[in-house]
Amino acid sequence: MSFTQHEISGVVFRTAGGLRAAGGVAHAFSTRIGGVSGGMWASLNLGVTRGDDPAAVEENYRRIRAAMGGDAAGPLVKTSQVHGAHIRAVTRDTPILGLHDREPEADGLVTDLPGVTLAIYSADCIPVLLYDPVRRCVAAAHAGWRGTAAAIAARAAERMMADYGCRPGDIRAAIGPGIGPCCFETHEEVPAAMEAAYGAAAAPYLAPLPGGKFKVDLKGLNALALRQAGVEAAHIEVDGECTMCLPEKYWSHRRLGDRRGSMAALIQLL
Ligand SMILES: [Zn+2]
Incomplete structure (x- = not known):
């Protein structure tokens, strides 16, 4: 299984083969391409x-949701992301806000409600989507380095187990486009945080550089977090595309700072 790139009505997005093959779910990892925004937001900015x-x-949003498939007019739930590890469950009692209303703070969402689209934003941070085709529930998580050190991907999988009775062996995971180890160079606080979170298992994803810096593989660490939560390695797909290496296709916070738009990862139980 691998990631596939789609272009539908000019909207370019990526999907994971394992989620597509499991059926019963629509999902998309967006790019910059196919929207109507101008200037530094050109063109498919999904950041509000x-x-x-x-x-x-x-x-x-109308364009990416139409391209993704599923119910493009149903409720959309986002979060105010704060680089934490809180996962918010979307239930029948959750108020559905307007696109520009301020959502509660969280960095992950779970739901078992068909027709509800969950969305998280990123621009270098790692977007993680989860799906259980047996218990019929989905999750979306935003993992920057702090979220990765807080094992937010594992927290999302565990929330699916706790709230919906998922068995870890049934969960499918897709780790989307984000900054790769080619570009994510850090000081030692980042590898130290990963070692504190994952122990010796983090070592393969932390490469020391001359001069005291490190290259850190955040996607690899999120896959590790999921395996530690019991998700099978064969059910975890990782997109190799680096958001910093491909500036025409993705926004990169490292490259652009706040002068940029945002991509989103979206998922909907059908
Ligand atoms: Zn790169």
Whole structure:
């Protein structure tokens, strides 16, 4: 299984083969390509807090949701991301807010409600989508280095087990486009945090560089977090595309700072 790139009505996005093969779910990892925003948000900006024209962001969501498939008009739930590890469950009692309303703080979402689209944002941070085709539930998580050190991917899988009775062996995981070890160079606080979280198992994902810096493989560490939560290695797919290496296709926070739009990872139980 591997990632596939799609272009539907000009919208370029990626999907994971394992989630597609399992059936019963729609999902997408967006790129910059196929929207209507201009300037530094060109063109498929899905970030609602980045200063872009709200009407353009709405049109961009309409486009990516139509391209993704599923119910493109159903409820959309996002979060106010804070680089933590809190996972918010979306239930029948969850208020469905407007696209530009401020959502509660969390870095992950889970639901077992068909037709509800969960969305998280990223621009270098690692987007993680989870799906259990047996217990019929989904999760989306945003993992920057702090979220990775807090094992947010594992927290999301564990929340699916706790709330919906998922067995870890049934969970399918897709780790989408994000900054790769080619570009994620850090000081020692990052590898130290990973060693504190994962112990010696983190070592293969932390490469020391001359001069005291490190290269850190955040996607590999998120896959490790999922395996430690019991998700089978064969059910974890990792997109090799690095958001910093491909500036025409992705926004990179490392490259651009706050002068940028955001990609999103979306998932909906059908
Ligand atoms: Zn790179």
